[in-house]
Amino acid sequence: xxxxxxxxxxxxxxxxxxxxxxxxxxxxxxxxxxxxxxxxxxxxxxxxxxxxxxxxxxxxxxxxxxxxxxxxxxxxxxxxxxxxxxxxxxxxxxxxxxxxxxxxxxxxxxxxxxxxxxxxxxxxxxxxxxxxxxxxxxxxxxxxxxxxxxxxxxxxxxxxxxxxxxxxxxxxxxxxxxxxxxxxxxxxxxxxxxxxxxxxxxxxxxxxxxxxxxxxxxxxxxxxxxxxxxxxxxxxxxxxxxxxxxxxxxxxxxxxxxxxxxxxxxxxxxxxxxxxxxxxxxxxxxxxxxxxxxxxxxx
Amino acid sequence: xxxxxxxxxxxxxxxxxxxxxxxxxxxxxxxxxxxxxxxxxxxxxxxxxxxxxxxxxxxxxxxxxxxxxxxxxxxxxxxxxxxxxxxxxxxxxxxxxxxxxxxxxxxxxxxxxxxxxxxxxxxxxxxxxxxxxxxxxxxxxxxxxxxxxxxxxxxxxxxxxxxxxxxxxxxxxxxxxxxxxxxxxxxxxxxxxxxxxxxxxxxxxxxxxxxxxxxxxxxxxxxxxxxxxxxxxxxxxxxxxxxxxxxxxxxxxxxxxxxxxxxxxxxxxxxxxxxxxxxxxxxxxxxxxxxxxxxxxxxxxxxxxxxxxxxxxxxx
Numbered sequence: 073x074x075x076x077x078x079x080x081x082x083x084x085x086x087x088x089x090x091x092x093x094x095x096x097x098x099x100x101x102x103x104x105x106x107x108x109x110x111x112x113x114x115x116x117x118x119x120x121x122x123x124x125x126x127x128x129x130x131x132x133x134x135x136x137x138x139x140x141x142x143x144x145x146x147x148x149x150x151x152x153x154x155x156x157x158x159x160x161x162x163x164x165x166x167x168x169x170x171x172x173x174x175x176x177x178x179x180x181x182x183x184x185x186x187x188x189x190x191x192x193x194x195x196x197x198x199x200x201x202x203x204x205x206x207x208x209x210x211x212x213x214x215x216x217x218x219x220x221x222x223x224x225x226x227x228x229x230x231x232x233x234x235x236x237x238x239x240x241x242x243x244x245x246x247x248x249x250x251x252x253x254x255x256x257x258x259x260x261x262x263x264x265x266x267x268x269x270x271x272x273x274x275x276x277x278x279x280x281x282x283x284x285x286x287x288x289x290x291x292x293x294x295x296x297x298x299x300x301x302x303x304x305x306x307x308x309x310x311x312x313x314x315x316x317x318x319x320x321x322x323x324x325x326x327x328x329x330x331x332x333x334x335x336x337x338x339x340x341x342x343x344x345x346x347x348x349x350x351x352x353x354x355x356x357x358x359x360x361x362x363x364x365x366x367x368x369x370x371x
Numbered sequence: 372x373x374x375x376x377x378x379x380x381x382x383x384x385x386x387x388x389x390x391x392x393x394x395x396x397x398x399x400x401x402x403x404x405x406x407x408x409x410x411x412x413x414x415x416x417x418x419x420x421x422x423x424x425x426x427x428x429x430x431x432x433x434x435x436x437x438x439x440x441x442x443x444x445x446x447x448x449x450x451x452x453x454x455x456x457x458x459x460x461x462x463x464x465x466x467x468x469x470x471x472x473x474x475x476x477x478x479x480x481x482x483x484x485x486x487x488x489x490x491x492x493x494x495x496x497x498x499x500x501x502x503x504x505x506x507x508x509x510x511x512x513x514x515x516x517x518x519x520x521x522x523x524x525x526x527x528x529x530x531x532x533x534x535x536x537x538x539x540x541x542x543x544x545x546x547x548x549x550x551x552x553x554x555x556x557x558x559x560x561x562x563x564x565x566x567x568x569x570x571x572x573x574x575x576x577x578x579x580x581x582x583x584x585x586x587x588x589x590x591x592x593x594x595x596x597x598x599x600x601x602x603x604x605x606x607x608x609x610x611x612x613x614x615x616x617x618x619x620x621x622x623x624x625x626x627x628x629x630x631x632x633x634x635x636x637x638x639x640x641x642x643x644x645x646x647x648x649x650x651x652x653x654x655x656x657x658x659x660x661x662x663x664x665x666x667x668x669x670x671x672x673x674x675x676x677x678x679x680x681x682x683x684x685x686x687x
Contacts, residue, residue, distance in 0.1 A: 089685075126475050127686040147479050162468040164379065171378060179476035215472075222477070240662040288421050 079104040079226050079258035080125060083135035086121050094120040097283040098134070102260055102275065104225075107252055108289075110262040112279035113356055114313055118262040119159060121279065122230045125260065126156045136339040139225055152181050153265040155219030159230040161212045163203045169214065170199040176218050188221035191247075209240025213247065220251055227251075229261040233268060241265070245272050266349045276348070278355050285355050297351050300328040310338070318354040329354045372478060372486040379460045382439045384494065391501050394446070400510040405436060409512040418515055433516065440513060440522065446506060447525040451563045454538030455500045455556050457491055462546025462555045465686065484679055491539055492675075499535035504526065519656055520601035525571060528660040533667030538563045540674035547678045547686065570666060576603060578662045581649045585612045589640040599653035607639070608647035615644055 080102035087095045095117030104106045110118050123129040124136050127143035127150060135142060143150040163172060169192060177183050192199065195213050203211065212232060219227060232248070233241040245268055252259060263269055269290075270275070276293055278286035286293065297317070300310065304326045306317050314330040321327075329346065330336075336343050346354075372651035377384075387395050409415065414432055417425035460644065466469050474480055479687070507527040514523055541562050581603050586594040588607075597605070625638035 084447050128471060130684075148477065151475060152477040154475070156471075158468060158471040158475070160468065162472050164469055164472075165467070166372060166382070167378065175375055175378075176476065179372065179473070179478050181477050218472075 073121050076281055077104060078102060078137075079106075080260060081137045082124075082134065083136075084138050085121070085124060085131055086096060086133035087117070087124055087129050088132040093132075095124070096133075096281070098279065100277050100284050100287050102258065102277075104258050105256075106275040106289075107259040107273045108261070108275040108277060109273035110260060110277050110279060111264065111266065112262075112354055114264075116279045116281055118279055119230055122156075122228050122260065122262060125226075125228055126154055127151065139354065148356065152222065153225045155222050155224035155227045156225075157212075157215045157219050157229045157232055160235060161215035161232070163211055163214065163215060164205040165202075167203050168199065169197060169201050169203070170316075172203065172214060172218060173199070173221075176221055180222055184221050184223050187223070188217050190216045195247075207240070209236050209244065212236060212240070212244050216244065216247065216251075225258065227257055227259045227261075227341045229259070231262055231264070233263065233265060241268065243299040250271065266352055276352075278352060280356070286351075293351060294346070294348055296331050297346050298329060298330055298336055299346050299350075300326075300336065301344065302326055302341040305340075310336075310341075317351075318357070372482055373490070375473065376487050376490050377463045379464065380490070380494070381459070383456045383460055387453050387494075387498055390449075390453065390456070391498060391505075394449070394502060395505055398443075398505045398509045401439060405439075405509070405512050408432065408435070409515075414512070417513065429516070436513075443509065444522055444526070446502075447531075449502055450499055450534035451538045451560060453502065454495055454535045454563075455542055455559065457494045457498065458539040458542035459552060459556065461487060461543050462552040465550050465682075466552045470686070472623065478590050480683060484682060488543070488679070491543070492536055492671075495535045495539040496532055496591050499532040502535075503531040506531075517598060519599065519602055519653065519660070520651065524575075524656070524663075525567070526658070528657065529664040530660055530667070533664035533671070534563075534567065537566065537671040537674070539550070540671035540678070544640060544674040544678040544681070547681045550686075551684060561590040566667075566670070570663065573662060574666075575659065576651075578659050579651070579655065581651050582583070583612060583647070583649050585610065585647045587640045588636040588644060588646050590636055590638075594646055594648065595650070595652070597648060597650060601651040601655075602654075603649040603651070605646070605648040605650075607644050609643060610645055612645075612647050 078101045080100070082101075083099050085098040086093060098117070098121060110121065112118050118124060122128060124158050125143060126133055127147050130144045138150050139153050141149045143154075164175070168174070173185060173188050173192075176188065177185055189199070193213070195210070195217075197206070197210060197214065203214065206214065212235075216229075216232070219229075229248075233244050236244060248259070248261075251257060259273075261273070274290055275288065276286065276290050277284060298314075302325070304321055304324055307319050307326065307328050310316060310328060310330060313334065314332045314336070316328050316330050318329045319326065328341075329351070330362065381516060409432065412428045412432055416422075417428055470483075473483055489570075503526070507523075510523050510527060514527075517525075525534075538559060541559040542555055545558050545562075546552060549555050549558075582595075584595045585608060586592050607615060607618060615621070621639065621642045621644060625635045625642065
C-alpha cells in the first residue's frame with residue numbers, strides 16, 4: 073500500500089441537528105504531515121467538522137475519511153490512531169493526574185505511558201495533583217499529554233488555546249510544535265486567534281456557512297493574494313482576470329484585495345503583498361487592511 | 372471502562388454505603404427491641420387465639436411503637452435518594468463534557484454506554500436489595516398485626532428494587548436530555564414522587580379485581596379474614612351485596628345506632644341485613660408486589676432505552 077497522501081478527506085460532508093445544518097457541503101483534504109488551521113466565524117461549523125472527524129457526530133450528508141476509514145462506522149480503526157482535545161479540554165476534575173494516566177492506559181490499545189509521565193514531569197506537574205487544582209493552562213497541557221500519549225497519527229484540537237492567557241497559550245503552542253517536530257504527526261486545529269496560526273500552521277482551511285471558502289498551503293495562499301491600490305474605478309476589468317475578494321472605495325482611490333490568477337500587469341494599480349491575517353479577515357468580510365501597501369513588488 | 376466507571380462513581384457510592392450503614396444502625400437495634408417486646412407480650416399467641424387480656428396487649432404494643440413506625444414509613448423515599456446518588460455521576464459526565472474525552476479514547480460509544488448502564492443498574496439493585504431486606508425484617512412483627520398492604524407494601528419485598536432502578540433511569544434520561552445535573556435531579560425527584568403517587572394510589576387497587584364477600588351479621592357466622600386483608604370498602608347490604616333500602620327503619624326496630632357502629636347483630640341478621648366487604652386478601656401481597664415491581668422496572672427499561680437512543684444519536 074502506498075503511503076496515504078491525505079490524512080483527512082471529506083466529500084460534501086454535512087451534519088444536521090433537527091432542521092438546522094451545523095455544517096454543509098464541506099469538501100476538503102488535509103495532507104499527511106501538515107499542520108492545518110481551521111478558521112471561520114462562529115457558527116461556521118468548525119467544532120461540528122472536528123467532531124465528525126473523531127466520530128462524535130454522524131454525518132447527515134456526504135462522507136469523511138480519516139486515515140482511510142469512516143470514523144463513525146469504524147471507530148476502533150480510527151480512534152486508536154487519533155488524538156483529540158475537545159473545546160475547553162474536558163478532564164475529570166476529581167481525578168489525580170496518575171488516575172488520568174490510568175484512564176488513558178485502560179481505554180487505549182496504543183498508549184505510551186513513559187511519554188505521558190515524562191511530559192508531565194517536564195511541565196512540573198506531580199502525578200498526585202488533582203485536576204481541579206490545576207490552572208487552565210495546565211489542564212490544557214494535561215489534555216494534550218493524554219492525546220499525545222496515544223502516539224496518534226492525527227491530532228485534532230478544537231480551540232486548544234482559546235481559554236488560555238497569552239503566556240499559557242505560548243507555552244501550549246510551543247509544546248504542540250515540539251510534538252510536531254518529533255515527526256509523523258498530522259495536526260488539525262481550529263482557532264480564532266489568527267496570530268497563533270501563522271506561527272504554528274502550514275495549511276489553512278477557511279470555513280464559512282456555505283462550505284469551504286479557501287483551502288491550501290499557507291505559503292501559496294499568501295503568495296496568491298495581492299492588494300491593489302489605484303485611482304477610483306470600477307473593478308470590473310480586474311475581476312475579469314482575478315477574483316476580487318473585497319473592495320473599498322474612497323473619494324479618489326479604490327483598494328482591492330484579489331486572488332491573483334496570474335501576475336498583475338496593469339500599470340495603473342499599485343500592487344502590494346498582504347499577510348495571512350488580512351487575507352482571512354477579508355474572506356470573513358471583516359474589514360480591509362488600513363494601510364494596504366506594505367512593500368512594492370516588481371510585477 | 373469498569374475501572375473508569377467505578378472511579379467516577381466512587382464518592383457517590385461511598386455516600387450510598389454510608390447511608391445504608393446508618394439505616395442499619397437505626398433499624399437493627401430498634402428491630403431487635405420491637406421483636407423482643409413482641410415476644411414478651413405474647414402478641415403472636417394472641418393473634419393465633421384471642422384470650423383475655425389480648426386486646427389490651429395488642430393496643431399497648433401498637434401505641435408503644437406508633438411513633439417509630441411512622442418514622443420508618445418515611446424510609447419509603449430512600450429509593451429515590453439512593454438512585455440519585457448512584458446515577459448522578461452519569462449526569463455530571465454529560466454536563467461537564469468529559470464524555471467527549473472518554474468517547475475519543477479507543478473504545479466505542481456502545482461499550483461506554485453498556486458498561487455504565489449495567490453497573491449503575493446493578494448498584495441500584497444491590498442498594499435497594501439491602502435496604503429492602505433490612506426494612507422487611509424490621510417490619511415482620513407489624514406485618515403480623517394487620518394489613519400489610521397499608522404501611523408495608525412500599526418498603527418491603529421487591530418493589531423498592533423497582534422504585535430505585537426507575538428513579539436512576541429517570542435521572543439518566545433527564546440528564547441526557549437536559550445536560551444539566553441539578554435540574555435533572557430536581558425533575559427526576561418530582562417525576563419519581565408523581566409516579567409513586569399515581570401508580571400506588573390509583574393503579575394499585577386495580578391490579579386485580581377486588582374480592583367481594585357478603586355474610587350474615589349473625590355472630591355465629593364468620594366472614595372472610597379481613598384483619599390482614601386490604602379492605603377497600605365494608606358496609607351493610609342485603610343478601611346479594613346490594614344496598615338495603617329501609618336500613619334506617621330496621622336499625623330503629625333493632626335499637627341500633629349505625630352511625631356509632633353499634634347494633635344488635637342478630638336482630639339485624641333476622642331482618643335480612645348482611646355484612647358486605649370489598650377487599651384484596653392478604654395472599655395477594657406478593658402478586659401485587661410482583662406487578663408493581665414489573666411496572667416500575669418496565670418504565671425503567673423504557674427510560675433506559677430512550678436514554679441510549681438519545682445519547683447515541685443526539686449527543687456529540
